[in-house]
Amino acid sequence: MKHFLEVGDLTKSEIEYVLQLSSYLGETHEDALHQTNVLFCFEKPSLRTKVGTEVAINQLGGRVIHIDPMAFLGGKIMHAKPIPGHDERESLKDTVLNVSKWCDAIFTRVFSHSTLLALCKYSEIPIINALSDLHHPMQALADFRTIQQEYGVEKIPITFIGDANNVAKSLIEMGIMLGYPMGFCGPNAYGWSKEQVNHFKTLSYKYQGSFQYYDNAHNAALNSMVIYADTFVSMGEEGQYDEKMEAFNGFQINSRLMSLTPDEASFMHCLPAHRGVEVTNEVIDSNKSLVYQQAENRMIVSKGLFTFLIKEKGTLKTIEKTTIYN
Ligand code: CP
Ligand code: NVA
Numbered sequence: 001m002k003h004f005l006e007v008g009d010l011t012k013s014e015i016e017y018v019l020q021l022s023s024y025l026g027e028t029h030e031d032a033l034h035q036t037n038v039l040f041c042f043e044k045p046s047l048r049t050k051v052g053t054e055v056a057i058n059q060l061g062g063r064v065i066h067i068d069p070m071a072f073l074g075g076k077i078m079h080a081k082p083i084p085g086h087d088e089r090e091s092l093k094d095t096v097l098n099v100s101k102w103c104d105a106i107f108t109r110v111f112s113h114s115t116l117l118a119l120c121k122y123s124e125i126p127i128i129n130a131l132s133d134l135h136h137p138m139q140a141l142a143d144f145r146t147i148q149q150e151y152g153v154e155k156i157p158i159t160f161i162g163d164a165n166n167v168a169k170s171l172i173e174m175g176i177m178l179g180y181p182m183g184f185c186g187p188n189a190y191g192w193s194k195e196q197v198n199h200f201k202t203l204s205y206k207y208q209g210s211f212q213y214y215d216n217a218h219n220a221a222l223n224s225m226v227i228y229a230d231t232f233v234s235m236g237e238e239g240q241y242d243e244k245m246e247a248f249n250g251f252q253i254n255s256r257l258m259s260l261t262p263d264e265a266s267f268m269h270c271l272p273a274h275r276g277v278e279v280t281n282e283v284i285d286s287n288k289s290l291v292y293q294q295a296e297n298r299m300i301v302s303k304g305l306f307t308f309l310i311k312e313k314g315t316l317k318t319i320e321k322t323t324i325y326n
Contacts, residue, residue, distance in 0.1 A: 002314030003127045004305065005116050006135040007173040012207060014308070015177060017316050019145055022304030024319050025060065032307040033062030039099055042109040042130065043069045044235045048271060048298045049130045049138065053107060056302035065103065072099075073108075073115060093122045100124035104310045111236050126309040133236065136166045139270050140174040141305060142297035146290050147180075147226060149297075150266060155208075156225035159183030161217055161251055162278055163244075164192045167230040167270045172200060176209030183224060185214035187247040217251055221260035228268045229253050229278045245277075254280040258288060266290050 003009060010018065025032055038057055042050060054064045072095060096119055099106060106123065109130035110116055119127045129135055147158065158180055160168040168184065175182040182200070184192065191213075192200070200211035214220035221227060232248040233241050253267060267279070267289045275281050284291060308314060 001124070001126060002309055003116075003120050003123075004137060004309060005113070005120070005127065005129045005132070007137045007140055007170050007177065009137070012177045013316060014314075015141070015144075015174065017319075018141060018301065018304040018308050019148070020304070020319050021308055022141075022145065022301045025303040025307060026300045031061035032303070032311055033057055033060035036060075036062035036104045036306075036310055037102065038062060038064050038306065038310075039072075039103045039106045040064050040066045040108070040130075041069050041072045041106065043073065043111050043115075044109050044131070046109055046130065048295050049109065052295070052299035053130070053138075053302040053306075056299045057306060060303055060307065062104075062306070073110070092118055096122040097124070105306065126314075128305070128309065131166060133234075134166055135170050136270070137170045137174070138298070138301065138305065139167055140170040141301040142294055143171055143228075143268060143270075144174055144178060145297045145301055146268065146294045149293070150290065151225070155180050157181040157183060157223055158226040158228060159185060159214065159220045159224035160228045160230075161185045161220055161253060162229050162248065163190050163232055163234065164196070165230065165234055168228075169196070171228060172211065173203060176200060176203040176211060177207045179208035181210045181212065183212045183214055183220055185217050185220040186251060189247050190244070217257055218260060221257050225262060225264065226266050226268055227253055227258065227261060229273075230270055231272065231274055232278050248278070252278060252280065253283050255282045255286075258283055258286070268294060271295060 057064055100123055103125060105126045105128055106119065107128045107130050110132050113132040113134040116127055116129055116132055129137055158175055160171055164186060172182045172184065204210045232244050258267060265288060267283050269279060269284065269291050271291055273279055273284055275284060283289065
């Protein structure tokens with residue numbers, strides 16, 4: 001059994017396989033998830049991840065059950081009269097072992113990545129990360145499907161401009177593993193730790209990709225074929241709004257910055273976007289913008305990922321008659 005909490009939970013071959021399987025299932029609409037039940041539990045809001053994945057599971061003949069985090073993640077639901085020393089409804093261990101008897105996977109978005117690790121400790125079924133504070137690996141799958149649709153096999157330079165956070169980390173990790181030159185640019189106060197940069201460098205030695213830190217957005221734009229953005233203030237960080245707005249001044253993706261990129265360059269964003277903050281309307285609505293294609297691909301890659309983890313039990317198979325570029 002395989003979980004998918006972060007990009008590194010899949011090998012390079014498995015990532016390529018999931019992308020290929022997604023294309024295949026996107027075309028054939030076969031009932032790959034027939035008789036499959038997936039528990040969805042979201043501690044934070046979601047549009048693309050929740051709806052896109054539910055549609056994918058439905059299209060493949062599976063079913064989704066939504067549970068409130070208060071009833072699942074050791075929620076602080078009180079008994080009619082609290083029992084001293086027992087402020088949780090039940091232990092996470094009991095909850096997860098119960099769910100493991102009925103469902104085939106748990107798909108969950110959590111504030112703290114440690115919650116996912118705790119689930120994995122007990123779970124008898126795959127745990128799939130729908131975003132945590134540290135990682136957003138499903139987003140990266142959709143992003144590289146989008147990039148391959150646009151640029152084929154060419155390993156074009158991709159730079160994330162903004163906050164060193166979940167989306168950026170998964171994007172950079174997957175890019176390096178797939179052999180892309182990855183860049184990052186953002187204010188030092190919200191950049192990567194030394195340990196994280198070392199991790200990107202270690203990945204780069206192992207795979208054919210690379211990692212470069214740009215000290216200003218101008219240089220990043222001159223050297224990148226894809227400019228990628230995310231919100232400056234992530235879910236759960238609302239209290240840091242004022243200081244982050246100040247720190248990220250100068251890192252907005254606007255027409256002036258995009259004009260420095262090559263003619264064939266693209267703009268990407270995981271969404272939700274804050275128009276006028278990290279990106280201007282002109283850029284997100286321009287013909288360089290791939291944001292809706294990325295969103296569509298969130299649905300398609302869910303098909304490959306869930307089929308691989310649930311039905312194929314995380315083992316590579318041969319797929320006939322398919323290409324990853326359609
Ligand atoms: N990109 C993304 O994960 O979007 P949602 O928060 O709407 O799921
Ligand atoms: N970094 C953002 C991504 C949203 C999809 C957040 O965590 O809120």
